[in-house]
Amino acid sequence: MSTITRLCVGQRLSEASVFNGIVHLGGMVPESGAADIRSQTADVLAQVDAHLAACGSDKSRILRVQIYLANIADIGGMNAVWDAWVAPGHAPPRATVQAALADPAWRIEMVVTAAQR
Template sequence: MTEITRSHTGQRMSQIVTHGETIYLAGQVGTAGASVTQQTLDCLEKIDALLAEAGSDKTRILQCVIWLADMGDFAEMNAVWDAWVPEGHAPARACGEAKLATPDYKVEFIVIAAKA
């Protein structure tokens, strides 16, 4: 049986769940009320740190689901995303519009990655 490891676990969720060689991250949000650019930067910084803790990095991301509070922010978010993703390492990705936990959140990232 493949072991499941959970890190930064609370009552509602774990920030990192590892099953075998696969890493699942909880949805990451940025500083509430900040611009889409800043919130995206915050999210990607958290993703970098969590993946490093789990033994991986952004070149090993398999899938990313991105939720935007307003699809009108798509280009602004993508400007940050495109600069962050290493060339040749773009994961499978989906992006949609959704109401987030609070109106102050503009973007949320959910990542699945392989261990390095």
């Protein structure tokens, strides 16, 4: 039987889990809701980088990303930050949709799946 490893475990959720060499990141949201979409996107991507590193992976190993925007009109600002961040030649499959997020101050949430190194 394979082991499931969970990281940053809280009462309600874990920030990440690893099973059979696959890293699953829960919904990554900005730590501050006061910023614009570019700042919130950079914050979330920094968290993705940190969690992937803690799980033995990196952004070049991302298998897929789901992006939720509180307002789809923010897609241009989000894409500007995303395009500068994504590893050249390693743009993962991605879906971006508008959704009502749990905190009205959040403009973005990301769910990431990646392979370990």
